[in-house]
Amino acid sequence: MGKDVIIALDFDSKEKTLAFLDRFTEEKPFVKIGMELYYAEGPAIVREIKARGHKIFLDLKLHDIPNTVRKSMAVLSGLDVDMTNLHAAGTKAMMEAALEGLTRPDGTRPLLIAVTQLTSTSQERMESDLLIEKPLDEVVLHYARCAAEAGLAGVVCSPLEAGKVHERCGADFVTVTPGVRFADGEVGDQVRVTTPAKAKEIGSDYIVVGRPVTQAEDPVAAYRRCVAEFVG
Numbered sequence: 001m002g003k004d005v006i007i008a009l010d011f012d013s014k015e016k017t018l019a020f021l022d023r024f025t026e027e028k029p030f031v032k033i034g035m036e037l038y039y040a041e042g043p044a045i046v047r048e049i050k051a052r053g054h055k056i057f058l059d060l061k062l063h064d065i066p067n068t069v070r071k072s073m074a075v076l077s078g079l080d081v082d083m084t085n086l087h088a089a090g091t092k093a094m095m096e097a098a099l100e101g102l103t104r105p106d107g108t109r110p111l112l113i114a115v116t117q118l119t120s121t122s123q124e125r126m127e128s129d130l131l132i133e134k135p136l137d138e139v140v141l142h143y144a145r146c147a148a149e150a151g152l153a154g155v156v157c158s159p160l161e162a163g164k165v166h167e168r169c170g171a172d173f174v175t176v177t178p179g180v181r182f183a184d185g186e187v188g189d190q191v192r193v194t195t196p197a198k199a200k201e202i203g204s205d206y207i208v209v210g211r212p213v214t215q216a217e218d219p220v221a222a223y224r225r226c227v228a229e230f231v232g
């Protein structure tokens with residue numbers, strides 16, 4: 001699995017997104033399109049960014065009954081993205097249905113990865129709101145195991161959990177990790193953060209970086225710094 005830096009395109013319009021991407025004249029970063037941009041601009045923005053030559057992680061985090069997820073994934077498979085995701089909490093039956101729906105007639109499909117517990121969920125909230133009383137890292141590893149058993153390619157998790165996920169699910173099981181900050185940068189609302197270099201050391205396959213690049217004075221330089229630290 002090739003290590004790469006994925007830029008989170010957390011913008012609310014096509015204009016802002018394309019103005020940001022226009023700054024990259026020499027490289028074509030792997031980008032993440034999340035709910036904000038997708039709900040603002042619809043599938044057309046995915047096609048437009050794909051046509052510009054970027055790899056795309058479509059981060060829509062599906063979670064519904066298996067039949068609905070299967071049919072929705074079949075629609076998304078037509079967008080020709082490289083990676084997409086769902087919530088492992090939807091159960092193995094939902095993940096298996098998703099995989100079926102996402103697989104194209106020729107047998108190919110984007111990488112399908114599962115969100116374990118969101119990095120914004122604390123142990124306390126998980127116990128009080130979700131009535132899950134196991135340690136958070138055990139829950140993350142269990143969800144990762146379920147995703148692997150359902151045939152998924154990997155999980156979204158904290159970089160701090162990536163090493164354990166590989167131990168439990170194998171070196172080829174992909175870990176995609178947000179919550180990355182430069183050692184001298186602002187943390188913002190992320191709680192459990194690591195630097196790109198540390199994420200590399202722990203074994204993340206892909207880091208997802210938003211504000212440290214999108215809000216930087218020189219986004220291209222910030223992106224290159226991430227690549228230099230993480231990919232080397």
Ligand code: C5P
Pocket residue numbers: 008010034117118119120156157178179180188190208209210211212
């Ligand atoms: O700006 P920042 O680097 O914090 O952006 C991180 C990106 O990763 C955001 O798009 C956020 O929605 C996403 N994400 C996350 N934690 C998760 C899953 C996705 O921060 N558990």
